[in-house]
Amino acid sequence: MADAQANAEQIEYWNERGGPQWVQRQEMLDAQISPFGLVALDKAAAQRGESVLDVGCGWGLASAYCAHHGASVTAADLDPEVLPLARFHAELNGVEVETVEAGFADVGPDLLARVDWVIGADICFRANLIEPLFDLVAREIGRA
Numbered sequence: 001m002a003d004a005q006a007n008a009e010q011i012e013y014w015n016e017r018g019g020p021q022w023v024q025r026q027e028m029l030d031a032q033i034s035p036f037g038l039v040a041l042d043k044a045a046a047q048r049g050e051s052v053l054d055v056g057c058g059w060g061l062a063s064a065y066c067a068h069h070g071a072s073v074t075a076a077d078l079d080p081e082v083l084p085l086a087r088f089h090a091e092l093n094g095v096e097v098e099t100v101e102a103g104f105a106d107v108g109p110d111l112l113a114r115v116d117w118v119i120g121a122d123i124c125f126r127a128n129l130i131e132p133l134f135d136l137v138a139r140e141i142g143r144a
Contacts (some may be wrong), residue, residue: 007078007103009128014079046071046117053115055107055136060086060097062121067095074115078103104132112140 022029046052048070054063057075063086067073075086075097083099090097102111112118118140120133 007105010103011079011081015081050116051114052117052119053107053111055102055104055118055120057086057099057121058082060089060099062119063097064089064093064095066117066119067097068093071117073097074100074111076100076102076107076111078106104136107136107139109139 046066046069049072050070051072052063052066052074054060054066054073054075055077057063057077059082060075063073063075067090073090073095075083075090076099077083077086078101080101083101086097086099100111118136
């Protein structure tokens with residue numbers, strides 16, 4: 001029940017406050033964040049034929065980036081309203097990305113077993129999501 005509550009609170013926050021604030025500041029935030037993200041993605045780029053799970057994918061920019069480099073990508077987010085944006089960015093970049101509605105707590109062994117990489121490029125905006133995120137990391141480490 002706590003996981004469902006965390007998901008509902010996160011969706012409400014981004015739909016009502018966080019999302020509009022991000023849109024107002026998007027150009028500045030993108031300029032600040034983008035160089036660091038691109039360096040990280042280049043250093044740990046998935047290779048053609050590998051599979052990636054992008055947890056908390058948001059608009060799917062990291063998903064599209066990995067797919068552009070040949071990876072098979074599943075983009076997961078707990079907010080179903082951002083998944084069309086992830087699909088749009090994939091289409092805009094001429095790549096295919098599978099989208100799944102799932103929060104950190106929803107990512108189970110069946111989904112983890114299908115991927116070589118788990119990434120989270122734009123995650124953990126609220127304190128109540130830290131524990132589910134660490135639980136996901138622990139599950140993935142246990143699988144490795």
